[in-house]
Amino acid sequence: MKFSQSKTNKGVTERDFSVTCQDRTIPGVLWTPEARSEPTPLVLIGHGGSGHKREDHLVSLARRFVRHNGISAVTIDGPFHGDRASDEVKNESVNKTLRRLNGEDIVDKMVEDWKATLDALQKLPEIGIARVGYWGLSMGTMFGVPLVAAEPRIEVAVLGLMGPIGGFDRLIRDAPNVTCPLLFLQQWDDELIPREKSCELFDAIGGRDRRLHSNPGPHSAVPQEEFFNTQAFLARHLSPASD
Amino acid sequence: MKFSQSKTNKGVTERDFSVTCQDRTIPGVLWTPEARSEPTPLVLIGHGGSGHKREDHLVSLARRFVRHNGISAVTIDGPFHGDRASDEVKNESVNKTLRRLNGEDIVDKMVEDWKATLDALQKLPEIGIARVGYWGLSMGTMFGVPLVAAEPRIEVAVLGLMGPIGGFDRLIRDAPNVTCPLLFLQQWDDELIPREKSCELFDAIGGRDRRLHSNPGPHSAVPQEEFFNTQAFLARHLSPASD
Numbered sequence A, B: 001m002k003f004s005q006s007k008t009n010k011g012v013t014e015r016d017f018s019v020t021c022q023d024r025t026i027p028g029v030l031w032t033p034e035a036r037s038e039p040t041p042l043v044l045i046g047h048g049g050s051g052h053k054r055e056d057h058l059v060s061l062a063r064r065f066v067r068h069n070g071i072s073a074v075t076i077d078g079p080f081h082g083d084r085a086s087d088e089v090k091n092e093s094v095n096k097t098l099r100r101l102n103g104e105d106i107v108d109k110m111v112e113d114w115k116a117t118l119d120a121l122q123k124l125p126e127i128g129i130a131r132v133g134y135w136g137l138s139m140g141t142m143f144g145v146p147l148v149a150a151e152p153r154i155e156v157a158v159l160g161l162m163g164p165i166g167g168f169d170r171l172i173r174d175a176p177n178v179t180c181p182l183l184f185l186q187q188w189d190d191e192l193i194p195r196e197k198s199c200e201l202f203d204a205i206g207g208r209d210r211r212l213h214s215n216p217g218p219h220s221a222v223p224q225e226e227f228f229n230t231q232a233f234l235a236r237h238l239s240p241a242s243d
Helices: A056-069 A094-100 A104-121 A143-150 A169-178 A195-204 A226-239 B056-069 B094-100 B104-121 B143-149 B169-179 B196-203 B224-238
Strands: A004-009 A010-021 A023-031 A042-046 A072-076 A132-136 A154-160 A184-185 A209-213 B002-009 B012-021 B024-033 B044-045 B072-076 B132-136 B155-158 B183-186 B208-217
Touching: A004 B072, A010 A056, A010 A104, A023 A056, A023 A104, A042 A056, A042 A094, A042 A104, A042 A143, A042 B155, A056 A226, A072 A104, A104 A143, A104 B104, A132 A143, A132 A226, A132 B132, A143 A154, A143 A169, A143 B012, A143 B056, A169 A184, A169 B169, A195 A209, A195 A226, A209 A226, B012 B056, B012 B104, B024 B056, B024 B104, B024 B132, B044 B143, B044 B208, B044 B224, B056 B072, B056 B224, B132 B143, B143 B155, B143 B169, B155 B224, B183 B196, B183 B224, B196 B208, B208 B224
Parallel strands: A042 A072, A042 A132, A132 A154, A154 A184, A184 A209, B044 B072, B044 B132, B132 B155, B155 B183, B183 B208
Antiparallel strands: A004 A010, A010 A023, A023 A072, A209 B208, B002 B012, B012 B024, B024 B072
16 A cells, blocks of 8 residues: 555545555545544545546545544545546546446456455554445445445445446345445436336345435435435444544 | 413423314324423424324424424324224224225315414414424324425425325325425335335425435334434424524
8 A cells, every 4th residue: 555645634634545456556545534543433435437536525525524523534446437547538438438337347346446445444553443334326336235245344334326227237136235234325316327226226235224315306416415414324333422 | 272281391391282173172282492481493293193192202202302402392183083082983993093084174174273273372472483394204294295285384394104095195186285395204115105105295295305215114113213313304494503
């Protein structure tokens, strides 16, 4: 694990890093409480399709976890996204990029990438082996369901805006192995993921401790209120005293 | 409006009352902050089928509104329920009682009963014309949708566990006139109200500012967490400073 840039602002230290996993280099950003040397709970944040590890709303979310809940947060670029996009990918349409994700090996590799990232982070004194949660919508759920299903260290998750469409049937196979407490988001008028498809995924989740929140509007119109809900939900499980 | 019994416990004054509406006497309970003489926001709480105005979970909810949010709360018995049940009704099956509710005039009368209760309460100095919300699930939504649709004084509502089944089609007719901020609850495995029926009602609601929360389990298994959510939601709208 290599750190490059680091800056601290209002009590939050933000560090760029890279982790090596097999033949791949995974670029990420880590947010931790300033000058912290004891373990903190950690939230893995998976970005959405055509997004990247530094999207504004993810940076805001990560900083709120640190400032309000004393929880660290990490994002990494997904395959073909952010710093992992080749010039060819950067110049193609979003839909073409998203079609690149439709393969078993892509999902398996992203699960490995997250595991390698988590392995590396847990060696830091400010992360250690404290509790771990996952937050990821849309593409962050496409990878998140297989990850949460395969990773026992993840104790709580926020997922949503996704279902078994366009060949992503693996979601339904992996969902029964998602058994941790879960908050699942749905957009009532989602133009990309039909309501019955996100319901199908929620229904297939194996855990009993789950709840679905649905809000009006299209795919990308998750209201700010719901972002606060997801933060409070994860904080309640990862750092009960902070809530 | 006539008050009978009154008692105060941990800062909450609880008073039994009755209000007359045309040929009917409506029995209710009012919870207000102790020794309060300035207006407080008010939540109208509608009980569920086979329940009554003093059900444990409603009393707890009402007391929490007063203690944590400075919001008063009121319940009244629904038709054929609680103190409004004749001996004949008391001795019949729940299903038979519920079938009695299936008539336009029953719904209209309950809407009138709530309006008469609100008229009377607003004459009290401790209620006045402060903001009003509605909270009612199941039968509390069967009557609540027509009430919220018809009553402009209600500014925010919690509804759910109901849909257009068994002839209650009026819900779908009135739902477009429910335009206030709304939190709608659904039980994912509801054995009384099929999921698609509660979705149909939620879909028919006229307001844009609405959200659906769905939890696993049967009709009567709404988790305590969700009760807290409904309380926080109403408090946020009725008494922003208390949240």
